[in-house]
Amino acid sequence: MINILLFAHLGEAIGEPSVTWTELPITVGDLKQKITQRYNLPLQSVMVAVNEEYAEDQLELKAGDVVALIPPVSGG
Template sequence: MITVLLFAHLQEQFGTDKLTINETELTVAALKEKLEKEYGWNQGQRVMIAINEEYAMDDDVIKAGDAVALIPPVSGG
């Protein structure tokens, strides 16, 4: 299983702060597609993705037991 942590407005969009994905391995790009199909997530949103607290690219592989964070842009001032 892969744990997906959600922050800021993504918690509202998904209705939770954490998702559990029943996969043993998939790429970041495949995770994005899965979230779009199963949860209606709009991939056009600019978010950073981290695997085990390290920023990841679309071709990076997520493995069972990993924690993935979807981090939306932060603004302030």
């Protein structure tokens, strides 16, 4: 099982700041695709961090990982 943290509008869109995922093994890229399908969240421009380090789509996730989905932000 992995824990997925949903920042900003992503958490608001599904009504939860985090979700758990039990479908393993899975890569970051596959996880993004499945979340897009399940929750109807477009994640093309979202940055992903695994265990507090930015991760590429090819990284395979393992049980106990914490995945953060971080949308682009703007401000001044």
